[in-house]
Amino acid sequence: xxxxxxxxxxxxxxxxxxxxxxWRHPNDRSLDFxxxxxxxxxxxxxxxxxxxxxxxxxxxxxxxxxxxxxxxxLSTGAQIPKLDPMLLVSAMAHVTKHLxxxxxxxxxxxxxxxxxxxxxxxxxxxxxxxxxxxxTGYSNAASRAVGRDxxxxxxxxxxxxxxxxxxxxxxxxxxxxxxxxxxDPVRSIIADPSRIRKVHHHGAxxxxxxxxxVHPSPQRTPFLFQAGASNRGKDFAARHAEAVFLxxxxxxxxxxxxxxxxARARAFGRxxxxxxxxxxxxxxxxETRAEAEAKYRDYQRYIDPKGSLALLSGWTGLDLSRxxxxxxxxxxxxxxxxxxxxxxxxxxxRPWTIREIIEHNxxxxxxxxxxxxxxxxxxxxxxxxxxxxxxxxNLSYAVTPGGYQDFAELVVPELQRRGVYKTxxxxxxxREKIFGAGRARLPSSHPAxxxxxxxxxxxxxxxxxx
Numbered sequence: 001x002x003x004x005x006x007x008x009x010x011x012x013x014x015x016x017x018x019x020x021x022x023w024r025h026p027n028d029r030s031l032d033f034x035x036x037x038x039x040x041x042x043x044x045x046x047x048x049x050x051x052x053x054x055x056x057x058x059x060x061x062x063x064x065x066x067x068x069x070x071x072x073x074l075s076t077g078a079q080i081p082k083l084d085p086m087l088l089v090s091a092m093a094h095v096t097k098h099l100x101x102x103x104x105x106x107x108x109x110x111x112x113x114x115x116x117x118x119x120x121x122x123x124x125x126x127x128x129x130x131x132x133x134x135x136t137g138y139s140n141a142a143s144r145a146v147g148r149d150x151x152x153x154x155x156x157x158x159x160x161x162x163x164x165x166x167x168x169x170x171x172x173x174x175x176x177x178x179x180x181x182x183x184d185p186v187r188s189i190i191a192d193p194s195r196i197r198k199v200h201h202h203g204a205x206x207x208x209x210x211x212x213x214v215h216p217s218p219q220r221t222p223f224l225f226q227a228g229a230s231n232r233g234k235d236f237a238a239r240h241a242e243a244v245f246l247x248x249x250x251x252x253x254x255x256x257x258x259x260x261x262x263a264r265a266r267a268f269g270r271x272x273x274x275x276x277x278x279x280x281x282x283x284x285x286x287e288t289r290a291e292a293e294a295k296y297r298d299y300q301r302y303i304d305p306k307g308s309l310a311l312l313s314g315w316t317g318l319d320l321s322r323x324x325x326x327x328x329x330x331x332x333x334x335x336x337x338x339x340x341x342x343x344x345x346x347x348x349x350r351p352w353t354i355r356e357i358i359e360h361n362x363x364x365x366x367x368x369x370x371x372x373x374x375x376x377x378x379x380x381x382x383x384x385x386x387x388x389x390x391x392x393x394n395l396s397y398a399v400t401p402g403g404y405q406d407f408a409e410l411v412v413p414e415l416q417r418r419g420v421y422k423t424x425x426x427x428x429x430x431r432e433k434i435f436g437a438g439r440a441r442l443p444s445s446h447p448a449x450x451x452x453x454x455x456x457x458x459x460x461x462x463x464x465x466x
Contacts, residue, residue, distance in 0.1 A: 002382050002420045006392030006434070008055040008102065008278060009046045009404055013083040017057065018282075018365035018396050020076055020307025022299060028399040034083060036091050042401050043092035046099055049408025050422055052434065053100025053131060054092065055225065055245070055278075055394055056085040060109060060146070061139025063314030067321040070141075073314070076307030086118060093126040098425035098433065102131035102225055107160060109137065109146050112167035112206055119222045120172065120214035128218025128429030128440060133225035134240070136161050139314070158232045163203045165240055169448040170199040172221045175212035177453060191215070197453065220441055221448050223430045229257050238264030239447055242431070243276040245394055247341065249366050254279055255388040262389075270445045276391040276434060279384060282364025284371045284398060285410045296363075296371045299398040303362035309354075312361065315341050325355040341366065364396035374414040381411075382420060 015023050015030045023030040032038035046054055062080055064070035073080050089101045101122070105115060122130040136157035137143070143151045152160065180195035201208040226241035228234065229248075237244045238261050248254045262272035284299070286292035305325075313320045318330050328351045331342055352360075363369055370380045384390060397403030415421035426433045429440045442448045 002385055002418075003391060004422060005381060005385055005415060005420050006052045006276065006278070007049075007407075007421075008053045008100070008392070008394045009042070009051050010055050010057070010280065010394040010396045011042065011400070012057045012079060013085045013088065014077070014079045014081060016077040016079055016307060017400075018311075018361070019299075019303075019363050019398050020078055020311065021302045021304025022363070022398055023077065025299065025302050025399050027402050030400055034081075036088075039088050040091055040095045042404065043096050043099055045401050045404050045408060047096045049404065049412050050425065051099065051395075051404075051408075052392070053102045053129075053430065055102040055131075055133065056088070056104060057133075058082070058085050058104040059106065059135070059137065059139060059142060061137070061142030061314070063310045064141050065317060065319050066310045066313035068319065072306050072310035076304050076310060078307040078310040078314075086122070089122050089130065090125055093129060098129075100129050100131055100223065100430040100433070101126055102133055102223070104133040104135055106135045106137045106142075107164040108152065108157065109142065111208075112164050112201075113171065113208055113210060116168040116171040117213050119168075120212070120217045123217035123219050123222055124214070128431070130219070131223035131225055131243075131430060133227065133245070134161065134165070135227065138317075154230065155232045158228070158236050160205050161236060162239070163205050165447075166451075167199075167201045167203065167206050167208055169221065170201055170451045171208070171212040172451075173442075173448050174451040174453050175199050176216050178216055181215050218429050218440060219431055223434070234261050234264055237261055237275070238270070239268050241275055242434070242442075243278060245278050245280070246390070247280045247366050249360065249368055251384060251388050254384075254390065258389045268447075271443075274435070274443060274445065277389070278392050278394045279388070279390045280365055280367030280396060281381070281384070281393045282367060282369045282396040282398065283377055283381075283403070283407050283411060284363075284369065285374060285377050285406050287373065287410070289371075289373050289376060292371050292373060292376075295398075296369070299363055300359075303359070305358050305362070308358045308362050312354075312357065318342075320354055323354055325358070326353050328352070329354050329357050363398045367394075367396065374410045377411050378414045378418060381415070382418070385420075 015033050022028055062070045063073040063078055066072045085103050092101055119132055140151050177195035180191050182189045182192050198211050199208050224240055224242045226237045227245040228236055246254055246257055258277050265272045265275055284292050284296045286295055309320050370377050412421055416423055432439050
């Protein structure tokens with residue numbers, strides 16, 4: 001029997017996410033991206049469709065690899081302007097009760113202490129619905145923006161990320177006991193100092209000597225997403241992630257990535273089923289297949305090749321202006337790149353030309369585009385789950401919010417009829433909605449658990465992550 005399929009809406013705080021040029025379509029509202037009404041409408045649409053969360057991509061770099069400048073990205077709006085998604089969460093939480101709110105934030109450009117404070121704050125304000133998509137960063141432009149000469153090499157970025165996670169785990173899990181907040185008006189005490197302790201983290205990259213500024217939130221540690229599919233990224237995901245975002249365009253490499261990451265999780269002492277896997281997909285659905293195909297042909301007329309080239313060059317670190325569109329896609333790996341993207345095309349069943357990748361990626365990114373009636377779409381989604389062992393999908397779009405609305409109104413009822421999609425949200429935090437009642441906090445098998453304070457063992461000892 002197929003799993004219950006989980007779905008996240010995939011978005012970015014920008015006029016263009018993964019479908020360059022589609023902002024020009026008459027049914028698209030992407031240009032409203034800088035208004036709160038747009039985002040609260042999206043949040044309400046996703047919750048009406050029983051989506052698990054909204055997953056918001058982000059990064060502080062501009063795509064300036066194509067032709068050596070940012071001109072192509074700027075002129076096509078290819079993920080620029082790009083606003084701070086952290087500031088959206090409170091508004092979306094206010095108009096929803098169940099929707100998870102996943103925010104991308106890098107470990108490479110700020111201290112662990114300040115990031116931990118913001119996520120704890122949001123976990124309180126959302127009543128335990130916030131998630132963190134952990135990224136290491138890949139952009140030289142981002143590094144220059146914060147005063148560095150270049151990006152750190154790929155694998156050492158993950159070494160830094162491991163230390164960053166240790167530091168925030170110590171703050172989230174070890175600084176305050178659950179019983180530290182007393183709120184006793186008779187004794188005029190809000191918090192018991194004996195149940196609160198400083199975190200001392202002295203590592204290779206970060207130093208902390210401080211009490212976490214925020215009392216324990218519903219989840220303590222936010223729900224943890226991760227998107228690395230490189231060899232080093234799989235190790236990082238296997239150790240830390242509760243959900244992994246995959247972007248392959250076909251089933252075979254997706255199944256391989258899932259199996260390898262689950263095996264590595266077991267090697268780290270974790271339950272392999274404590275990680276959920278979500279594949280990138282774009283769904284174009286109509287009442288009939290003919291209607292869906294007509295939509296797809298219409299959307300294809302708006303694809304902006306220059307915007308696609310700006311994105312592809314930025315992601316891969318390869319200046320595609322140096323090639324003909326009919327050249328094979330180059331597979332030279334760069335440290336300042338999403339290496340798993342290059343891998344996904346280099347190991348494809350046949351060589352892809354740059355033109356073919358532009359046409360494929362022009363709507364919804366590098367994941368598959370499923371076009372058809374509700375029945376046909378549901379068949380395809382179930383086949384992906386059954387054949388790859390994924391748990392669900394990050395749903396991209398051609399037009400927004402219409403792509404989400406079509407999925408909610410046409411595909412969700414068909415999946416519910418088959419018994420493979422929830423009809424009601426579970427209660428509790430995001431972690432409980434994903435993993436079940438009683439799982440508000442990370443399990444003892446997760447590496448964060450070792451930073452928890454055990455009063456019976458050593459009442460006065462302060463937690464350390466170094």
